[in-house]
Structure formats: structure tokens, C-alpha cells
Amino acid sequence: MEMPIYLDHNATTPVDRRVLEEMLPYFCEVYGNAASIDHLHGNKAKQAVDEARQAIAKVLGCRKESEIVFTSGATESNNLALIGAYRKFRNKGNHIISSAIEHPAVLDTLNYMQNEGAEITLLPVDSEGVVNLEALEKAIKKETILISVMFANNEIGTIQPIKEIGALAKSKGVLFHTDAAQAVGHEKINVYDMNIDLLSFSSHKFYGPKGVGGLFVRSYSPLIKLSPISFGGGHEKGMRSGTLNVPGIVGMAEALSLANRELKDEYCRLREAVNLIYQQLQKSFPDIKLNGHPQNRLAHNLSLTIPGVEAKALIHLLKNKLSFSAGSACSTVKVAPSHVLKAIGLSDDESFQTIRLGLGRSTEEAAGIADVLVDGIGQFKNISA
Ligand SMILES: Cc1ncc(COP(=O)(O)O)c(C=O)c1O
Missing domain, CATH: 3.90.1150.10 (Aspartate Aminotransferase, domain 1)
Structure with a gap:
């Protein structure tokens, strides 16, 4: 049939065949653990991860490749951004602002975080699905530590005024996270121009493999370090432990470079x-x-x-x-x-x-x-x- x-x-999205070609050597030939840097097998894997990190950082307009933290996808990136920022900065305040139309990977995480003492405000949107900037400004209070508004909605496609939201957050000294799972690879994004502090993405939304993604974590003005939400070998600057998915990461970088081109x-x-x-x-x-x-x-x-x-x-x-x-x-x-x-x-x-x-x-x-x-x-x- x-x-x-x-x-x-x-x-x-399906994996682009050009992406698959790039990934194939990293299953059976270059199979070392990217953290085993004492030998050539590990070094080769690490080199591939480094190059992938550089390529992704370049497309997203990062200052340094180390601002990219590899994860298993946007769900994990969102969890790490929200819970990791909350646990790190809750001494400054417990209030987080988000929107009513976020993906469950944000909404359910925020809901869970209330058990840890977070106070959540969900902003309504207008009939076209846009967050109102004045309402956002009014919602910010001295306990507010984080604003999380998605880049583009997965159901209705609406794109939020990201740069303006980021500027507002910056002017109030509040961190700004955006779930960009639907936008990365489809929209021009520059995290610094757009005043973004944390940005989640998922490879399978732009013709890369499933089960791999990343989180941009700003390292300059301000330098952000998140608390980890899972524990182990201290990979990814201590923010996300676990052996890296080298073929997935290589594929994601190739997919993003192609999509960008x-x-x-x-x-x-x-x-x-x-x-x-x-x-x-x-x-x-x-x-x-x-x-x-x-x-x-x-x-x-x-x-x-x-x-x-x-x-x-x-x-x-x-x-x-x-x-x-x-x-x-x-x-x-x-x-x-x-x-x-x-x-x-x-x-x-x-x-x-x-x-x-x-x-x-x-x-x-x-x-x-x-x-x-x-x-x-x-x-x-x-x-x-
Ligand atoms: C806006 C948005 N955020 C997060 C996710 C979760 O991505 P993943 O399933 O790759 O973790 C999706 C997937 O549909 C999405 O559309």
C-alpha cells in the first residue's frame, strides 16, 4: 500500500538522508565514549561532539560553544531550564511567569514545581495566541526569577514577540527561557540579539534523529549555571550527567546546519x-x-x-x-x-x-x-x- x-x-520530521549519512560512522566505527579522553577512541568521539557543539552554537548565535548543553530533547531541556533555574536561584525569589499555551513539557513541570514552593503565574493570550507585553510587565514582582514563554506554538503556530519579552526580562533582572522546539531550524534565531537566557530545542523537529536535543545556557551577561536535575558523572559542565549520544549529537548538528542553509x-x-x-x-x-x-x-x-x-x-x-x-x-x-x-x-x-x-x-x-x-x-x- x-x-x-x-x-x-x-x-x-523524518531524518534527512544526508543527516543519516553523517551519523552512520558513529555507531560502529567511532564508538568511543566522548568522556574517555585518555585514548584515541574517546578522543575521536569527543572531537565529533566538539564540532557538533560548535556548529549548533554558531547557528543559534551563541558566544561560546560551551553554552550548548546536550539533552535527550526539548522535554528534558525544559525540565532542566525550569527546575534547574528555580533550584539555583530560589534564594532570590520563588515566582515564575509563563503562558497558558505552553507545551505540557513546560506546564506540567511548572505544576510539579509548585510542590517545591514555586509560585506560578500563567499569562492569558489574545485570540491570535499572543502574550500581552503590558500584562507581562504587570505580572513581574520582586520575587520573580524567571519568565518562560515559548517561541512558537506547536498547535496554532503563533510566534511570540521574543526579543521584546527578553528585553523586558533583562530590564527587570529576570531570566528568560524560551521553549523553541518548534522554531529552531525553521525561524532565524540569534539568542544574544533576542535577549534569550535559556533556549530549548529538539533535533527531531528539524529532520534530525529523535531522542536528542539541547539547551542554550547563556554564559555572558549574565553567566548562568543551573542546578542539575539528575545526578551522575558531571558531564555537560555538571548540568546534565550521562554518557553523550554521539551519533545523535552529530546528526542533530548536521540537521541544524542543513536546515539553516x-x-x-x-x-x-x-x-x-x-x-x-x-x-x-x-x-x-x-x-x-x-x-x-x-x-x-x-x-x-x-x-x-x-x-x-x-x-x-x-x-x-x-x-x-x-x-x-x-x-x-x-x-x-x-x-x-x-x-x-x-x-x-x-x-x-x-x-x-x-x-x-x-x-x-x-x-x-x-x-x-x-x-x-x-x-x-x-x-x-x-x-x-
Ligand atoms: C513546543 C514543544 N515543546 C516541547 C516538545 C517536546 O519535545 P520532545 O518530545 O522532543 O522532548 C514539543 C514536542 O512536540 C513541542 O512541540
Whole structure:
């Protein structure tokens, strides 16, 4: 059976074959432990890790490669950023500000941290999913030690005013963390220009392997050291113990370098494809609503509410032709309406009538994809008419 067209690139992306090629020698040939630097096997692995760290630091605009801490993905990076900063700086205050539309890897971590005495303020967002800067400023108090606002939302694609949030945090002497899992490899990012102190990313969101990611930890103005959240050999400057995943790290660096090189062309191509699909759907069904910010959004993401059409039923109907998700792929185990769609003002019914298309490198024939969707949606609309 021919596989359906994959339209869930916000959930994950395939490993680019060029990335796989770079990774292969690090399984069976260069297999040393990057921490075993007394011999050549370990040295070779360490050299590969050093080069990967340099490449990633360069793309993200770091001052030093040592500002990149390798982790198992954005979930772990978020846990380390939030819990690690809280435990390190709680003598200065216990208040953390975040937003209502964060990924569960942030929200659930913050929820847990309340057991350790953290006070959490979750800011609402407007109907396009944007955090209000005045509300953010008002929420800052003398106990505030950290602001954590995601770069781009995984469901609706809205991009936050990151540079402005960072500037505000800086002016108040508060640290700024951003979960950039959806943005790294897709948006131009410079951590210093954007006033970012801590930034989480995950390799499989930009055509690298799964199970590897990183956290940028600023080392200059201010120099930040986080408390570890797991304990062991003291790797990664004592912030994240554990033997490094050398093939994964090599693959992530290659994936990010490639994504960065191709970013502009891919951005334009996918934005055009997304617009075409949206316009074709709108032409046939004018009541379809785009969720998220109309301009400040991820180029490859399209979140649509289709009145009268259950997302799950549409996905099922089209499952042999298209693979896409309802709301957030990360919470498909839950049947509750999406907290993100709720936060931008959608009713429970509207939330269940929302689909998310995530286009990517393999996406071609946007018009053909739109035709399949128009046909599928039409079948439900005809029944309800
Ligand atoms: C915004 C955001 N943060 C964090 C994560 C978690 O990433 P990972 O599963 O790679 O740890 C995801 C994954 O969907 C995400 O979209």
C-alpha cells in the first residue's frame, strides 16, 4: 500500500538522508565514549561532539560553544531550564511567569514545581495566541526569577514577540527561557540579539534523529549555571550527567546546519503551499477559520477550525491519503479539548472541529492536498446540510 502524504511535521520530521549519512560512522566505527579522553577512541568521539557543539552554537548565535548543553530533547531541556533555574536561584525569589499555551513539557513541570514552593503565574493570550507585553510587565514582582514563554506554538503556530519579552526580562533582572522546539531550524534565531537566557530545542523537529536535543545556557551577561536535575558523572559542565549520544549529537548538528542553509527557500516554499491550501479550502467552505496569528506564525503550520466537521472523523476518513492530526499530536492520548485552543477562545465543540496540518520538506502538490481535503470535508458538510 502506498503511504499517505505526511502532514504532521510539527509532531516530528523524518531524518534527512544526508543527516543519516553523517551519523552512520558513529555507531560502529567511532564508538568511543566522548568522556574517555585518555585514548584515541574517546578522543575521536569527543572531537565529533566538539564540532557538533560548535556548529549548533554558531547557528543559534551563541558566544561560546560551551553554552550548548546536550539533552535527550526539548522535554528534558525544559525540565532542566525550569527546575534547574528555580533550584539555583530560589534564594532570590520563588515566582515564575509563563503562558497558558505552553507545551505540557513546560506546564506540567511548572505544576510539579509548585510542590517545591514555586509560585506560578500563567499569562492569558489574545485570540491570535499572543502574550500581552503590558500584562507581562504587570505580572513581574520582586520575587520573580524567571519568565518562560515559548517561541512558537506547536498547535496554532503563533510566534511570540521574543526579543521584546527578553528585553523586558533583562530590564527587570529576570531570566528568560524560551521553549523553541518548534522554531529552531525553521525561524532565524540569534539568542544574544533576542535577549534569550535559556533556549530549548529538539533535533527531531528539524529532520534530525529523535531522542536528542539541547539547551542554550547563556554564559555572558549574565553567566548562568543551573542546578542539575539528575545526578551522575558531571558531564555537560555538571548540568546534565550521562554518557553523550554521539551519533545523535552529530546528526542533530548536521540537521541544524542543513536546515539553516535551506531555511529561507524552504520557508518561502512552505508559506506559499500553506496559503494555497488555506485559500482553496476557504473558497469551498468560507466558514473555515484559521487559528493563530495571521502573519507572525510558523510558515509550515496551518491550524483550521471547520464548523460541523469532527476532526477525528475527517482524519479517519482521509487516513489512506493524508496523515495529519487533530489539535496537538502531543496530547492525542487525552480526549480533553486542547488547552491552547481554549486559551484563544474556542469552545469545546470548535476545539474538536480543529485540524492541524504541518507541511515539510516532502510536501509537494499543495493543490492536490487541498483537493483531498475539500473532498473529505465536503462529505461531512453534505451530511449535515
Ligand atoms: C513546543 C514543544 N515543546 C516541547 C516538545 C517536546 O519535545 P520532545 O518530545 O522532543 O522532548 C514539543 C514536542 O512536540 C513541542 O512541540
